[in-house]
Amino acid sequence: SLIGRTSVAVQDADADRLARRRDDVVAQVQEHYYAQPPRIERGWRHHLIDVDGRAYLDMVNNVAILGHGEPRLAHAVDAQMRRLNTNSRFHYGAIVELSERLASLAPDGLDTVMLVNSGSEAVDLALRIVRAVTGREDVLALTEAYHGWTIGADAVSTSLGDNPRALDTRPSWVHLLDAPNTYRGTHRGDDAHLYLPDALDRIAALDDAGVSLAGFIAEPLFGNGGGIALPDGYLAGVWAAIRARGGLCISDEVQVSYGRLGRHFWGFEQQGAVPDVITVAKAMGNGHPLGAVITSREVADAFAVEGSFFSSAGGSPVSCVVGTAVLDILESDGLQDNARVVGERLANGLRALAGAHPALGAVHGMGLYLGVEVVAGGPDAPDSAGAREICDALLDQGVIVQPTGDHKNVLKIKPPMTIDDAAVDRFLAALDRVLTWREARRAL
Ligand code: PLP
Incomplete structure (x- = not known):
């Protein structure tokens, strides 16, 4: 029948398209990796x-x-899938459990958790928060960092790896601060005092230009740069200058948190300073789509968005039980x-x-x-x-x-x-x- 033939044609076209797509993906991997x-x-x-x-x-x-194939995660997902699969404004159990757990791991005072699907979303949400709470637009970002592919996260990113840029030109509300690269930078030393004067001069120059910063975003380690650590105390120095001007400091913990650095759960702990806003994802779901912004109740209240649902699937009960199981396993093992x-x-x-x-x-x-x-x-x-x-x-x-x-x-x-x-x-x-x-x- 015509319908039969049409569906065969569609299947052929689909098979063709899929084969082409697979070839494209392989070509991309070959270009960049193997x-x-x-x-x-x-x-x-x-x-x-x-x-x-x-x-x-x-x-x-x-x-x-x-790692891969963790049966305890599979079990948690299976059980929650059968219990309640999607977000409901009237379900709190799994969300509250994960939020409280994460808040208990965050520094005192950072006790409000907002759940999203990814690191890019967490960064965009953090940027929205610092801009809304301060009533200012401008944000300072450290160079040599990658913060995500969404438009806001892209706007504050410099080191994109293989990712294409979302924007041809950086928006005028984003200002850059040269990263203190201790290996390939101008100073080549581990002492934060080598780098802080330049950073403070840059911030003062923004003052002179009439720029009032809503906030500053940075990674405590150069994520895409291969793990070069910022000099000890660098973030504390810059954060003090930002806060003195009424701005808020975001630590992008998407790559470096969850104890990966060994000595601390969070990357900023390495710097001996506490941010106003934390963004986290990746490890949080062991690969399952899950991210969060963690901040103080004061900042969250000033942001004044009702409820914690920013997107349809962000912080779904299944994602949340994954998030809680990840923390359980991380600790028990x-x-x-x-x-x-x-x-x-x-x-x-x-x-x-x-x-x-x-x-x-x-x-x-x-x-x-x-x-x-x-x-x-x-x-x-x-x-x-x-x-x-x-x-x-x-x-x-x-x-x-x-x-x-x-x-x-x-x-x-x-x-x-x-x-x-x-x-x-x-x-x-x-x-x-x-x-x-x-x-x-x-x-x-
Ligand atoms: N922030 C940092 C530091 C990252 O390394 C990444 C991703 O590589 C992101 C944000 C974006 O996270 P996602 O890929 O989950 O959107």
């Missing part, structure tokens, strides 16, 4: 398994802090301690390899958020082709790592927080082999 990308089908803890059953060590995962102890083994191993192989430069980061520079002779010679070559060769060895940073020369090493000594040693041995072979090939 010549022969694996086709991953499933995961187990810190391993990913491809369609042929080959297992890879997942050494770069921004979201799955608990001691994963923050694991990040500290195993992270140290990993960092020491990387430093030893950097000492032995000239292609590796500085090792950045802390806990299980590390980055290692691939260089061709010092920090001024970032070697993106070399980084790509090493990632390709590591893939052959069953290890997934990804180049990051503005120069695409930093191997980003951010495994699930379940990783153990044996897996770390396997990774280090694979990297050692790859570098040794590369040197031997070059010597021929």
Whole structure:
């Protein structure tokens, strides 16, 4: 029949379209990452398994802090799906449980949690909050940061990685402050006092230009830059200057929170200062769409939006039980301690390899958020082709790592927080082999 034929035609067209789409995705991955990308089908803890059953060590995962295939998460989702699947203005249980739990982990006074679906949404909401509460428009953002793909988050981002820019020109309400890059910046030192005078001058220059800042947004570590930490005390200094002018300070914790840095649950703790607004996502749902803004009751009341529903699915009961189960598992399995102890083994191993192989430069980061520079002779010679070559060769060895940073020369090493000594040693041995072979090939 005509209907039958039409549906066959549609199916053919669909199959065609899907094949084209798959080819596009593969081409994109090839362009940015691997010549022969694996086709991953499933995961187990810190391993990913491809369609042929080959297992890879997942050494770069921004979201799955608990790793893959965690049965306790699957159980929580299944039970809540059957109980109540979607948001209802009259259901509070799962939302209140997660919100209270998160607030109990936040510094005193930051006790109000607003739930959304992603980090980008959290950043956009945080920007809305600081602008609405202060009645001002202008926002200061640190360069070398990525805050998300939505228009607000894009407007305050500088380091986009592979993401396309949403806006051709940065809106006039966004002002930039040069990031204190201790590795590749002008000063090259860890002391915040090297960088603070420039930051304070920049803020004073904005005063002189008649700009009243609603707030300032920053990541405590250069997320897309491969984990370079801001100098200790830098944020405290800048935040004091912003607050003295009536602005609010946002710490974007989307990449660095949940104990990944080992010593602290939040990234800003490393800086010894407390922000006015926290944005969080990624690890919060172990990959399930979930994000939050955490702030004080005072700021939330001044924002004066009734209820906590900003979007249809944000903070759905299923997302919330995932969020609570993630925190339960993180705590019961001691994963923050694991990040500290195993992270140290990993960092020491990387430093030893950097000492032995000239292609590796500085090792950045802390806990299980590390980055290692691939260089061709010092920090001024970032070697993106070399980084790509090493990632390709590591893939052959069953290890997934990804180049990051503005120069695409930093191997980003951010495994699930379940990783153990044996897996770390396997990774280090694979990297050692790859570098040794590369040197031997070059010597021929
Ligand atoms: N903020 C930071 C620091 C990020 O690294 C990212 C994502 O990479 C985001 C915000 C955006 O989060 P999402 O991808 O969940 O929208």
